[in-house]
Each structure stands twice: as structure tokens, then as C-alpha cells.
Amino acid sequence: MSDKNTIDGKIFDFAYELAMRDATMRTAFTGTTIYALLGKRNPSTKCDATFEQKENASRAKNAVWRYIEGIRTNKGYKDKDEHDAIFLRTAKKVIDAFKEYRDGGSSFTFGNAQKLINMTAKYIALGFYMDDCREKFQYCHCPMDGIMVEKVITLLEGREDIRETFGLEKRGWKGVLRDTAWSKIEKAEEGYDRFQLIVDSLRGDESVLEVLGAQRPVSRLEFDFCVWGSDEDEG
Template sequence: MNIDDKTFDFAYIMAFRDATMRNAFPRHSDEKDNDFHTRKRRIKNHSKPIVKNYIDAIMKDDNQMVPFTVINRLCDRDNTDQGFTFGNAQKLVNMTAKYMFLSAYGDTEKRELFKNCHCPMDGVMMERLREKCEEYTLKLEKFEIPWSRLKKDDEKSIKEYEKFQYYINQIAKQENIYPIEVDFMFWDE
């Protein structure tokens, strides 16, 4: 295993934790501890090659594979039957890209490969975005659905995700940064 693979594995594991922590991926009321962890492990193992293909495409400067396509692919029956939502999938894909972006940050050419990546959507970023839009003279109404409850086949969920990314892009343009960098800009304010 080379350093690129190890870097991806680290990024993926950290992103999976982010995507499935606390209330974002709840345990079923009658679910035993072992069953819960088995369910999470199944999702993690099933999703890993899909996310890896996306990161590999980014690193090869292949803009054919867009985040939305990868997120939808993660929302296949194998995962959604396990309770993995569109919200969990977008967080996994976008956080993996964010961590990989950090590994390339010092290299201007590699950094540019992440220009089309989405900003991870979570409760903190949704609130920060709403607050910050006023500073950028953008009018953003409150989000109606928590990020972890976004569903692939729900039009309202998809519109919420698209709205989030639209406003992230507007701020990124004004700041002359990539959308994925907006997360760093707002983090821990």
C-alpha cells in the first residue's frame, strides 16, 4: 500500500465517522450493539470503492465524475436499506474530498484539482451559511430539513442540498476561493 492509498484510507475513515456520528446515523431502538456496528461496517465497506473512484477521478483531473453523481450512487439500495441517507452520503463524499484537499493544499496544481468539489453540508455549516449570507448581501431562507435527514428520492431534500451548494458557490466566487474552502473559512467562528 503506497502513501496515496494510506492517505485516502485515513481521509475516508475520518469522513465516515463524520457522516455517521451521533444523531446523523441513529441506532434502531431494538438494535444490539454488535448489530449496529455490523450495519455501519457493511455501509463503510460497500461505499469505500465508490468514494475511492471519485477521489481517483479528481486526482486525474477527470471532471466527468461530479459529486452529485457519486452521492446518488452511494444512495443505492444496499446502503439506504441500512439507514444511510442522501445526507449521510453527501457528508461522506464531501468530507473525504475535504480531507484529501488538505493533503494537497501546499501544491497549487493539486489544489486546483478540487475546484469542483462541494462543501460538506452539516448543521453547523447550514447555520453559518445562513448568518454569513447577510454579510455577502445574499438572502437565504432557513433550511427546513436537517442535513442527515436528506433523502435521495425526496425533491424537497434535493432542493435543500442544491440551495446550500448554490449559496456556498456565491460566497466562494466573492472570496475568489473554491467552494470546498468555504468550509475552512467558516469553521470554528
């Protein structure tokens, strides 16, 4: 990983910590404290992170750093398949790093990992995003959380043509999309892949782009920027 004293390292640290808070906020993960996940001293208890906690935190953070470096260097990943394969490997490394942290039924799931990775990419994109940088982020995913699921549901209302593609044409289709909380998803196949494909259908639809006020087709990550925060929702 880059030296923490370089500007690249400091910007990544800032983005990663914000993303970790997003990935574990409220009851999304209760297996341990965010300070243990970050390998930092807990200001409330005045306790330093243990050696093991620091090691686990470093493993997860380095995995996400390498994923982000794949975006930042040259023109990013060569195609969607390469990106998605590395994304899934990164998620697995993060999950493995935190597998010992459990609290009853709470473990660091794929849902937590995808939000950590995707939100880190989102915050990094904010740091230097311009039109000439779009290509680097073109394969990044749309972070999945409760707000984005509801935004997607709103955009799907009245769009039987898109819903039918995903078997969502019948009554109760909204409940299908809300069925599994994002933080409880254990595998990409449990709703996450479908969510990204629905985003693909929406972001490529001219009428949806008009509603979003987008002047051109958008990537999955740009879709998140366009849709999230369009009202007063949080979290």
C-alpha cells in the first residue's frame, strides 16, 4: 500500500474510513466496533487496537487499496469481466479479514464488503473526477443499500418492460427487491448481481436519463451520484 504520509495515502485513508462507516452504520454490522475494523484506538474506551485487530484491518485495507489502484493506474481495468473478477476477489479478502468478528447472527457479509469497496471508489472519484477520468471508473459498481433499492423501485414504477426482464412484473415485485437487507447478503448472487443489472437497464434508458437530468449515458457509479440524495433521505 502507498506510504500513509503521501497525499495519495492520506486521501485513500480518508475515503476508506468514510466508506467503513457507511458499510457498518447503525445495525448494518454489530460484530465489533468500527475502531477494531480500522485497527485504531477507541477514543471512548481509551483502548488501543490489539495486534490481531491491526493485522486484520491492514489485510482488508490493503485489498481495497489494490482494487482502487487498479482503477487509478493507466485507464483502469481493461474490461468489465476483469473488473468484476477482481472486485469479487477483493470482497472475499475483506470478508476473510473480518471473519472472526461476530455478534450473534451478525458477521461481516458480502453486503458490508460491497458497500465498503463501492463507497471507497465513490469517494475517491470525488477527489479527481473530470470527464477525462470517466474511463477509469466505468466498470465500478453502484453501491447497494436501502436507499438505493428504494430509488430503483421508484424508477421501475410504470416500467413493466424493464421489470419483466427480471421477473418482476407480478404483484408484490417491490417486496422481492426489498426481501433481503443489503447488509445481510452473503453472496453476490443473493440480489446484488440483479441489482447491478437493473441499474444497467435504468442507466441505459433515455426516459430515465431525462428524469435524472443526465446529459449523456452514465456508468453504474455515476448512476449512484445522479440518484442518491435526490431528496432528504439518509443512510
